[in-house]
Amino acid sequence: MAGETVVTIVGNLASDPELRYTQGGVAVVGLNVGSTPSTFNRQTSAWEDGDTVWVKCTAWRELAENVAQTLTKGTRVIVTGRLKPASAYQSAQGEARASIEIEIDEIGPSLRYATASVTRRARNVEGGGQTPWGNADAPAADKAAPAVDGWASPGTASGADDTPF
Secondary structure (H helix, E strand, O other): OOOOOEEEEEEEEOOOOEEEEOOOOOEEEEEEEEEOOEEEEOOOOEEEEOOOEEEEEEEEHHHHHHHHHHOOOOOEEEEEEEEEEEEEEEOOOOOEEEEEEEEEEEEEEOOOOOOOOOOOOOOOOOOOOEOOOOOEOOOOOOOOOOOOOOOOOOOOOOOOOOOOO
16 A cells, blocks of 8 residues: 555564464464664674564464464564554553554565575465455466467567567
8 A cells, every 4th residue: 555664674583473363264473573783892892782673563364374384483584564553552560662563565584594495385266266366267278379479489570560669
C-alpha cells in the first residue's frame, strides 16, 4: 500500500517462532528479533555492543508456516516488512516502554555466517485452485501450437519490418 513504511532489519531470533491458527484457519506466526549494533572503540581497540533493539514480527498464511518449519531460536535472519505504529505499555517494574512491530513481507536466514539449503514447496493449484498470487489457474498452453513471441527470438523475422514499439 502507498504510504506505508517498509524497513529491513538484520538480527537473531530470540525464541522459536510461535505458529498459531485463527478461528478461520489462517496461519499466523509471531517472533521476536533482536538486533544489536556493534561499534569499534579505537581507544581500547575492541568491539563494543550497543543497546539491543527488539522488534516484534508477524507473518501470515503460507509464509507463517514456512517460517515455523524453517527457522529456530538463535538463527540470524533478514526481515523486510511494513512498520506498524509503536504501541506503548508498562513493564512489570513500572517502566514506560514502547514496542516496535513489523508485519513481515519477506524473511530468510542470513548467509553471512551460515549456509542454507532451499527447498521449494509445491503449489497446491489443482482443480481450479488459486496460485500464490491469488490468480485462478491459467489454462495449460497447447504444446502442439508454436508460441508466438517476438521477443523470444529477436534475431528472427516476425513477419513485419516495422519496429514493434
